[in-house]
Every structure is written in structure tokens, then in C-alpha cells.
Amino acid sequence: MEFVYSDEERMMLQMARGFAEKEVKPIAKEVDKEHKFPAANVKKMGELGLMGVSVPVEYEGSGMSNICYAIAIEEISRQCASTGVIMSVNNSLACDPIKIFGTEAQKKKYLADMASGRKLGCLGLTEPNAGSDAANLQTTAVLDGDEWVINGRKIFITNGNEADYCVLIASTDKTQGHRGISAFIVELDNPGFSVGTLEDKLGIRGSSTAELVFEDCRIPKENLLGEIGKGFKVALTTLDGGRIGIASQALGIARAAIEDATAYAKERVQFGKPIAQLQAIQWMLADLSTHYEAARLLTHRAAYLKDQGQPFGKEAAMAKLMAAETAMKAATQGIQILGGYGYTTDYPLERYFRDAKITEIYEGTSEVMRLVIATNVLK
Amino acid sequence: MKIVACIKQTFDTEAKIVVGGNGQISDEGVNLIVNPYDEFAVEEAIRTKEKNGGEVVVVTVGGDKAQEALRYCLAMGADRAVLIQDAAMVGADSRAVSIALAKLLSEKEAGYDIIFTGKEAVDDGAAQVPSRLAEKLDLAQANVVTALSLADGKATATCEIDGGSEILEMALPALISAQKGLNEVRYPSLPGIMKAKRKPLEVLSLSDLGLSADDVASKVVLAAAELPPARKAGQRLTGEVDEVVAKLVKLLKEEAKVI
Amino acid sequence: MSIVVCAEQRDGSLRKITFEALSTGKRLAEASGETLKALLIGNGIAGLADELKKYGVDEVAVVDNAALGAYTADAYAAVLAAYVAQENPALVLFGHSSFGKELAPRAAAKVDCGLVSDCIDINFADGDYLFKHPVYAGKAIGNYKVAGPVRMATLRPNVFPIVESAGAGAVVNFATDIPAAKVTVTGTMMASGDRPELTEADIICSGGRGLGGPEGFKLIEALADALGAAVGSSRAAVDAGWREHAAQVGQTGKVVSPNLYVASGISGAIQHLAGMGSSKVIVGINKDGEANIFNVADYGVEGDLNKIIPALIEKLKELQ
Known part of the structure; x- marks a missing residue:
């Protein structure tokens, strides 16, 4: 067992940290406050290869490992969790399913477009009545000659307002339950598509969370992704990989909170000494740092297993559960350490707090993570 | 064109400096980076290649870890790297470093058209190697350069000087030391990082260069390092604006005697 | 032997750092028993020698030549090295200005001597010079010694006090071959306004x-x-x-x-x-x-x- 970075991973860390500090950090507050999609940085990230980290080079990706991907998401999210999730969704939820299930033609077109950053992707899964219960989807796709006709609504879709392509999960046969579900690739400049409600959210306010509306949206027959009736598997496989991304995002938020609180504790003098010398503060920082390290090891192990082609669903769920709860705890206690200042928008701790919460919810809530873990443990 | 960029691996500028019991500065647990000014040099070298064709060779003097700095430059887009590594170069002064670099560049890596360096390294802040190297190689030099154009075998450089700037013209080959503002440094792209692994990185000892330890014996020796006396927080002036300002001016005039 | 200060002038006026270097040179010369000399390089600058005398120099060597009108590192370094070869000084001082930062290392390479840049203090004790130079931008201070016979140092501006004192103040011309400069200065833009540098x-x-x-x-x-x-x-x-x-x-x-x-x-x-x-x-x-x-x-x-x-x-x- 080796716990050292390869040359590649070290360079990834150095590059992503440099980029995040110089390009992402300066606008993070504005991105949050103004609900501003960081388009210029997303473009730069595309040019640097960050939008298709583990996509093979022949499809214009970077051909790097999932560990490198986890490192990159953490560094970006350390400065701006909104930018982190935009990147995570494109990589994990849009590129990955096409990489795994796509035809050669689909990869050459859609995967290359998204991995290179020319186009942005999203995953259309959640519906008003079907979140984690993906078998209960209401959106339908019906074959009509050479075209699929899609009708229905998807909600809470990250990147939905800006995305060019959507990996869509829809029902092709309602009588079959989850065996009647199929996946598709939809180009969103389609007259049958429109963006519905945009959510006003507690956190990750720089990324859009949109309702996708499909009304007689006609797409070519060949845009079926994977086999007919196998869409449920596409969704589950995609979500497993996505959890590595979200765990990494949560790690970034947790580290931001821990680092900022530590720096403050060293500077803030009360009763004649820095509060970092008070045991009450020290214990908080010790516990948070331990949880963070544990979550990071879990996350990198899940990424490693994915790189090795081994099952990683349980590990990814553990990583996301642990990282998300650590992020929430770190942000909560980080604010506590900063006291009144932490509660104001003069410091970014309150932003970390708002951003951290979503990591316990999306791409599977912490309860669903426990369910996945328990299922694996008990089988 | 054959384009050379000389770099140095330095402590991260955020590093906290600790002086060990031996009076020397400890590098334990310090994050190492490519000297920020040298990044401008590497960037300019790559841009020069992109415009004129040729190859970029990045060179440094250092230990094992310096390979990481070189790989980073290869990931940015340099073509190959040379590391001069020798026990006799540990703690070398600027003179020794410039002797080793000059030997490399006048023999094994001769035939360059232009050499880029940073204007100084943020660790020792000596700013000696660019001028010493230019002298050793008998080259024209432009220091602290904020703008550069190359045409017809000539370089035109805008150099920062105290209180202003001047424009220098010189025939190539020449040595250019880079200042912030010369360019925007790129980040290595992910494909660049993958390619860097396979680019050649040659490690040379002093004897490979035809030098002996005596040739590079340091003339400048660090007897001991110390931490500067810590500044103490002074008085906090509080009250209404007019009151505070009056107090401040009085203190500056009568107590500090600086105005 | 001697301590030499390389005077810095721009457009016919001496810069303040030169007086700081001379005052420091004087203090060190008194401690080490050396003589203090100044080297003044330029074109039409011989008249500046009088101003240098105020800081206790024993001798001012002037190199006044039309070819040295515009400062260039390589030509000035050649003149300096020739003077050092003749004079064999124990110590040569420069300002750590853009002029000294470039010229001193070039001259040091030509002379093949050690140079300590950006000194904030220099003392003479127990028969040797000790140089203080901040490293890591002042997060630490290094104490350096330099193996002779010739040593060079550049002084951080505004750190060393200016002290006027008496000296013999002889003025001599130093004649040497001046190589053709490798660079041409084609323009100079100084920041406008009266604010100090x-x-x-x-x-x-x-x-x-x-x-x-x-x-x-x-x-x-x-x-x-x-x-x-x-x-x-x-x-x-x-x-x-x-x-x-x-x-x-x-x-x-x-x-x-x-x-x-x-x-x-x-x-x-x-x-x-x-x-x-x-x-x-x-x-x-x-x-x-x-x-x-x-x-x-x-x-x-x-x-x-x-x-x-x-x-x-x-x-x-x-x-x-």
C-alpha cells in the first residue's frame, strides 16, 4: 500500500491549486452573491482539460486517472463549490455515461465536445416524483419512425440553464418499471425543449439548477444511449461515479472551512493569547482535520478502485457520506470559531456553510448513501 | 530557434521560514515551486517557440526534487529538460551556479539563440545569475524585461529601471531576464501533464560537464541565518476621525519624528 | 588595499545610494585600515567628483568617455573589471538599484569574485567582512562571509546612514580600453511627476x-x-x-x-x-x-x- 502522489498526481494538484487560487478564488464571492455562472472560468477549464479529466485522449479528454479527477475537483471546490459542481456534473454525469455506454459515433461527437469544453453537459434524471426512486419516472420517450419523441419534465438539473447536451433518463415502457427505462443524448437547441423554473437556492448559487421541459422533443433514433430498457443501469452507474466528484467537492469545502478557521484562530487574540491556544478550539480543529483526512482517503480509494475497473459503489457512497458530513461539520464549527465574524458575509465561512449542505443531499442524500452501504454490507 | 530557459526551484512564497539548530534554513515540510519569475521566463520561451519554431530546453541546478520543477515546465510546453545535479553543488553560491550553467550552455547545449531567466529568485533574492551568466557567455543582456519583441535576429526589450523604463536593442543570441508583466503564465494543461511524463529529462553531474568540485567551490558562504527581530503591534488609535487623525499626526511628528 | 565605491549617476546627477555607499565605505575603511576610493563612470561627469569628496574619499577615479554616455552592463562591467585589476580592492560597493543589481554581478563574473547582494548591514570584525543580506524577502537574514581577495556587495537603498566626512579627495583619471557595448539604448521613459522613486x-x-x-x-x-x-x-x-x-x-x-x-x-x-x-x-x-x-x-x-x-x-x- 503506497500513500504517495505519482508525478502526474502531483502536477495535477499543483496546476489545479494554482488555477483555483488565481482564477477561481478572486470571483468566488461574486459568483455566489450574484448567482453568476462563471462562464469565463468554465471555458478556461475546458482549455486546460479539466472538463474531461478521465475521458480518453482520442475523445479529446485528458486521459487521466479518477484520482487526478478527485484532486482537481477538490482544489477547485476549495475556492468555489459552484465551479466545482459545474465541473463535476460535466465530467461525472455527462461525459462518464457516454464514455461507458456510448457508441463510437456518440463518443466522437458528444463526448469529444464535452470533454474538450466546447459544450457543456448535464444529466436529466430527477423528476418531481422520482428522485432516488428512479424507476418511477414519468418522462417518456416514444419511437416514431426514425425519431424518439420525448415528453416530460425534469427538475433540479445542475447546469440545466447553460448545458448544450443532456444525458436524459426516460421511460420507454411504463409497464416494465425500471426495466422500461432508457437513456438518451439530447441536443438542447431543440425546438421541443425549453428551460423552465430556475431554482433560487441556499448555496452553490453560481451553478444553475433548472427545470428541463420536453414537449414533443424529437431526437434522432441513434441518440439512444446504451441498450433500450437498460437506462436504469446507466443512471445507477453514472451516480456511483458522480459520488466521487461530490465527495471531492465536499472535501474542498471542508478544507476551506478548516484552513480559514485555523488561520483565524492563530490570529484572533482573546484574553491575551491567540484562541488557537485554547483547548476548546484545538479539539474542534483536531477532530475536523481527522475527519477530513479520513474522508479524503475514502474518496481516493473509491477513485482508485474505479481506475482499476473494480466495483466501487459502496466505497463511493462511503466517501460521499463521510465527506459531505465532514464538510457540513467543518463549516458549522468554522463559523463557531470565527464567532460573530463567521456569521457575516465579510468572511466566506457562511458561504461554505450554505454550499456544504447540498453535498448531503444531491446525487443521493446521506440517507440513500447509508442505504447503499447497508445493502452492500448486508448482502 | 534553440531557446533556453533557466529556472530554480524555490520555497512557496507562503512558506514559513524556520532556522534549524545548525544556523541553516530548514526545508522540512516546505512546499516547493518554480520560482515565480522563472515561470515568466519559461512562458516567454514557449511563446517564442510557438512564434518562431524550434525547441525549448529548460535547465536547472538542484537536487532530486528539482525534477518536479522541470516536469512542471515540460507540462507547460517545454520540449526537454536538463538537471545539473551534484553533491558539490549543494548550497552553491550564484557564482558556482553560473559557472555550471555557462559550461553546459557553451558546450553540451551550445547553439542557443536566446536564453531566458527570471529577474531574480524569491529565495535568496540575489539577482546575480542572469548577469553572471551573460558575462560568462559573453552575451548581450536585457534585465527586468516587461516587453520583448524578436525580429531579424535582433531583440528589442523594454526593461524596468528605477523610476521608469528603457528600451534596449541587441543582436541575438542574448540573455533576457523576465519581470512580472512580460506575459501571462499559462497553466499546464492536463494533456500537457500527461505528455511531460515522456519528455526527455537528462541529469548531468559536474564531471559530465567537465567540471570539478574545486571549480565550483563557493566564494560566498552563509555563516548563519537568523530570523529578523519580530515587529510588535504598536498603538491602536481610536475615537472620532478628527481626533484620531490629530493624534496620529502628533505621534508621527513628536514621537516617531518621521514627518 | 582599498574599498571602492562604484558611483551611480543618471543624467549627470549622483544618486542618493552613492552617498549611502560612500558613508558605509568610509566606516568600513576606518575599521579595516583601507583607503576609500570612488569610481565614477560616464560621459561629461568629471564635475561630479567634487560632490563625492564630501564623504571622505581618499581618491576619485574618473572614467569620462563619450562611449559611456548611456549605461550598458557589458561596457561598464569591462571598465570596472579593468579598474579592479589595477586596484585590487578588498571590497567594492554598489547600490542595490537597477544599475547595481545588473552591473555588480556582471562585473563580479568578469573579476571572478564573490558578491553579496542587497546588504542591510556590513561590518568589519576579526579581520574579515561580515555581510547581512535578507533572504526569503526578509523572512530570514543571512550572515555571509566572502572569500577574497576581492569581495563585492550591493547595498539596499535607504538603510545605510549618510555621514559626511573629510578625506584626501584626490581626483585621478583612469584610462582603459572601452569595448563596444553589445546593447543599444534606444529610448528611456521616466515616470512623470515629482514623486520620489x-x-x-x-x-x-x-x-x-x-x-x-x-x-x-x-x-x-x-x-x-x-x-x-x-x-x-x-x-x-x-x-x-x-x-x-x-x-x-x-x-x-x-x-x-x-x-x-x-x-x-x-x-x-x-x-x-x-x-x-x-x-x-x-x-x-x-x-x-x-x-x-x-x-x-x-x-x-x-x-x-x-x-x-x-x-x-x-x-x-x-x-x-
Whole structure:
């Protein structure tokens, strides 16, 4: 067992940290406050290869490992969790399913477009009545000659307002339950598509969370992704990989909170000494740092297993559960350490707090993570 | 064109400096980076290649870890790297470093058209190697350069000087030391990082260069390092604006005697 | 043997750092028993020799030649090396100005001697010279010795006191072959205005991100003019494009040590403190009472700089 970075991973860390500090950090507050999609940085990230980290080079990706991907998401999210999730969704939820299930033609077109950053992707899964219960989807796709006709609504879709392509999960046969579900690739400049409600959210306010509306949206027959009736598997496989991304995002938020609180504790003098010398503060920082390290090891192990082609669903769920709860705890206690200042928008701790919460919810809530873990443990 | 960029691996500028019991500065647990000014040099070298064709060779003097700095430059887009590594170069002064670099560049890596360096390294802040190297190689030099154009075998450089700037013209080959503002440094792209692994990185000892330890014996020796006396927080002036300002001016005039 | 100061002149006037170097040279010459000499290089500058005499030089060597009108590193280094070959001095001093920073190492390479850059102190004790040079932008200070016979050093501006003293003050011409310069100076642009140059200013007023925008520097400029000060900037303000990089004070900018440094709207990142921490008196003005600048400021003013600075300017004007 080796716990050292390869040359590649070290360079990834150095590059992503440099980029995040110089390009992402300066606008993070504005991105949050103004609900501003960081388009210029997303473009730069595309040019640097960050939008298709583990996509093979022949499809214009970077051909790097999932560990490198986890490192990159953490560094970006350390400065701006909104930018982190935009990147995570494109990589994990849009590129990955096409990489795994796509035809050669689909990869050459859609995967290359998204991995290179020319186009942005999203995953259309959640519906008003079907979140984690993906078998209960209401959106339908019906074959009509050479075209699929899609009708229905998807909600809470990250990147939905800006995305060019959507990996869509829809029902092709309602009588079959989850065996009647199929996946598709939809180009969103389609007259049958429109963006519905945009959510006003507690956190990750720089990324859009949109309702996708499909009304007689006609797409070519060949845009079926994977086999007919196998869409449920596409969704589950995609979500497993996505959890590595979200765990990494949560790690970034947790580290931001821990680092900022530590720096403050060293500077803030009360009763004649820095509060970092008070045991009450020290214990908080010790516990948070331990949880963070544990979550990071879990996350990198899940990424490693994915790189090795081994099952990683349980590990990814553990990583996301642990990282998300650590992020929430770190942000909560980080604010506590900063006291009144932490509660104001003069410091970014309150932003970390708002951003951290979503990591316990999306791409599977912490309860669903426990369910996945328990299922694996008990089988 | 054959384009050379000389770099140095330095402590991260955020590093906290600790002086060990031996009076020397400890590098334990310090994050190492490519000297920020040298990044401008590497960037300019790559841009020069992109415009004129040729190859970029990045060179440094250092230990094992310096390979990481070189790989980073290869990931940015340099073509190959040379590391001069020798026990006799540990703690070398600027003179020794410039002797080793000059030997490399006048023999094994001769035939360059232009050499880029940073204007100084943020660790020792000596700013000696660019001028010493230019002298050793008998080259024209432009220091602290904020703008550069190359045409017809000539370089035109805008150099920062105290209180202003001047424009220098010189025939190539020449040595250019880079200042912030010369360019925007790129980040290595992910494909660049993958390619860097396979680019050649040659490690040379002093004897490979035809030098002996005596040739590079340091003339400048660090007897001991110390931490500067810590500044103490002074008085906090509080009250209404007019009151505070009056107090401040009085203190500056009568107590500090600086105005 | 001797101590030689390489005088720095621009457009026919000597720079202040030269007097600092001469005063230091005099002090060291008295301690080591050497003679103090000055080398003055340029075109039409022989008249400046008289001014050098005020600082206790025993001899001024003048190289006055039409080919040396514009300073170039290679030609000046050749003249200097020829003088060193004749004189064989124990120590040659330069200012750590853009002139000395470039010329000293080039000359040192030609002479093949050791050079300590950017010294903040030099002493002679137990038969040897000891040089103090800040490293890591002042986060540590190195004490150096240099193996002779010739040593060179550049002195940080504004650190060494200027002391006038008497000396023999002979003026001699030094004749040497002057090689053709490898570079041609085709233009010089000096910053307009009467403000002093940043590294040699006695007072510096600096602004940072807390100014809120480029227009905030108008306030800093007005304060600088009221104090006869130079204008500096934090890295954050330079990175935001509010000020040119030449004004940046800090680890990746200029290192300054004025008598008075007024930091307004600057949080006081470690890299900034590295550039101005050796200032004699520091004033910090910041609305954030927790700002790190207050940990180093001799006088800290917590409040809105948009109110404090105009009031300060008014008060300073009253005094005049």
C-alpha cells in the first residue's frame, strides 16, 4: 500500500491549486452573491482539460486517472463549490455515461465536445416524483419512425440553464418499471425543449439548477444511449461515479472551512493569547482535520478502485457520506470559531456553510448513501 | 530557434521560514515551486517557440526534487529538460551556479539563440545569475524585461529601471531576464501533464560537464541565518476621525519624528 | 588595499545610494585600515567628483568617455573589471538599484569574485567582512562571509546612514580600453511627476484591495503629495489592474525600507510584510480591526479610509 502522489498526481494538484487560487478564488464571492455562472472560468477549464479529466485522449479528454479527477475537483471546490459542481456534473454525469455506454459515433461527437469544453453537459434524471426512486419516472420517450419523441419534465438539473447536451433518463415502457427505462443524448437547441423554473437556492448559487421541459422533443433514433430498457443501469452507474466528484467537492469545502478557521484562530487574540491556544478550539480543529483526512482517503480509494475497473459503489457512497458530513461539520464549527465574524458575509465561512449542505443531499442524500452501504454490507 | 530557459526551484512564497539548530534554513515540510519569475521566463520561451519554431530546453541546478520543477515546465510546453545535479553543488553560491550553467550552455547545449531567466529568485533574492551568466557567455543582456519583441535576429526589450523604463536593442543570441508583466503564465494543461511524463529529462553531474568540485567551490558562504527581530503591534488609535487623525499626526511628528 | 565605491549617476546627477555607499565605505575603511576610493563612470561627469569628496574619499577615479554616455552592463562591467585589476580592492560597493543589481554581478563574473547582494548591514570584525543580506524577502537574514581577495556587495537603498566626512579627495583619471557595448539604448521613459522613486523614498503611501477600485488610488496619491511620499501598492491591487506592477511592494515586488510606510486598505499578507517590514515606522489604516497589518503597525487606525485619509491630508496641510 503506497500513500504517495505519482508525478502526474502531483502536477495535477499543483496546476489545479494554482488555477483555483488565481482564477477561481478572486470571483468566488461574486459568483455566489450574484448567482453568476462563471462562464469565463468554465471555458478556461475546458482549455486546460479539466472538463474531461478521465475521458480518453482520442475523445479529446485528458486521459487521466479518477484520482487526478478527485484532486482537481477538490482544489477547485476549495475556492468555489459552484465551479466545482459545474465541473463535476460535466465530467461525472455527462461525459462518464457516454464514455461507458456510448457508441463510437456518440463518443466522437458528444463526448469529444464535452470533454474538450466546447459544450457543456448535464444529466436529466430527477423528476418531481422520482428522485432516488428512479424507476418511477414519468418522462417518456416514444419511437416514431426514425425519431424518439420525448415528453416530460425534469427538475433540479445542475447546469440545466447553460448545458448544450443532456444525458436524459426516460421511460420507454411504463409497464416494465425500471426495466422500461432508457437513456438518451439530447441536443438542447431543440425546438421541443425549453428551460423552465430556475431554482433560487441556499448555496452553490453560481451553478444553475433548472427545470428541463420536453414537449414533443424529437431526437434522432441513434441518440439512444446504451441498450433500450437498460437506462436504469446507466443512471445507477453514472451516480456511483458522480459520488466521487461530490465527495471531492465536499472535501474542498471542508478544507476551506478548516484552513480559514485555523488561520483565524492563530490570529484572533482573546484574553491575551491567540484562541488557537485554547483547548476548546484545538479539539474542534483536531477532530475536523481527522475527519477530513479520513474522508479524503475514502474518496481516493473509491477513485482508485474505479481506475482499476473494480466495483466501487459502496466505497463511493462511503466517501460521499463521510465527506459531505465532514464538510457540513467543518463549516458549522468554522463559523463557531470565527464567532460573530463567521456569521457575516465579510468572511466566506457562511458561504461554505450554505454550499456544504447540498453535498448531503444531491446525487443521493446521506440517507440513500447509508442505504447503499447497508445493502452492500448486508448482502 | 534553440531557446533556453533557466529556472530554480524555490520555497512557496507562503512558506514559513524556520532556522534549524545548525544556523541553516530548514526545508522540512516546505512546499516547493518554480520560482515565480522563472515561470515568466519559461512562458516567454514557449511563446517564442510557438512564434518562431524550434525547441525549448529548460535547465536547472538542484537536487532530486528539482525534477518536479522541470516536469512542471515540460507540462507547460517545454520540449526537454536538463538537471545539473551534484553533491558539490549543494548550497552553491550564484557564482558556482553560473559557472555550471555557462559550461553546459557553451558546450553540451551550445547553439542557443536566446536564453531566458527570471529577474531574480524569491529565495535568496540575489539577482546575480542572469548577469553572471551573460558575462560568462559573453552575451548581450536585457534585465527586468516587461516587453520583448524578436525580429531579424535582433531583440528589442523594454526593461524596468528605477523610476521608469528603457528600451534596449541587441543582436541575438542574448540573455533576457523576465519581470512580472512580460506575459501571462499559462497553466499546464492536463494533456500537457500527461505528455511531460515522456519528455526527455537528462541529469548531468559536474564531471559530465567537465567540471570539478574545486571549480565550483563557493566564494560566498552563509555563516548563519537568523530570523529578523519580530515587529510588535504598536498603538491602536481610536475615537472620532478628527481626533484620531490629530493624534496620529502628533505621534508621527513628536514621537516617531518621521514627518 | 582599498574599498571602492562604484558611483551611480543618471543624467549627470549622483544618486542618493552613492552617498549611502560612500558613508558605509568610509566606516568600513576606518575599521579595516583601507583607503576609500570612488569610481565614477560616464560621459561629461568629471564635475561630479567634487560632490563625492564630501564623504571622505581618499581618491576619485574618473572614467569620462563619450562611449559611456548611456549605461550598458557589458561596457561598464569591462571598465570596472579593468579598474579592479589595477586596484585590487578588498571590497567594492554598489547600490542595490537597477544599475547595481545588473552591473555588480556582471562585473563580479568578469573579476571572478564573490558578491553579496542587497546588504542591510556590513561590518568589519576579526579581520574579515561580515555581510547581512535578507533572504526569503526578509523572512530570514543571512550572515555571509566572502572569500577574497576581492569581495563585492550591493547595498539596499535607504538603510545605510549618510555621514559626511573629510578625506584626501584626490581626483585621478583612469584610462582603459572601452569595448563596444553589445546593447543599444534606444529610448528611456521616466515616470512623470515629482514623486520620489519608490525604493529611495523616505515616505511611502501604499494602497490595497480595501481602496475598492482604481479610483481609490487618487486618495493615496493626494496623501503621498501631502507627505512628499512615493506611491506603492499591494499585490492584490496590482493583480486587480488598479496599479502598475512597478508600484508593487512585497515578495514579488519591490522591497522598501522608508522612514514611514503608510498602508491603507492593505490586509498585510505575509508576502506584503516581507517587502516593507524593515520600514522604520509603519502606519496601518484598515476598516477590519482583525487585519494582519495591525500586528506590525506602530500606529494602527481602524476605520473607513475614505474618511480618515481626507482628514489626515487636511491636518497635514494645516501644519505646512
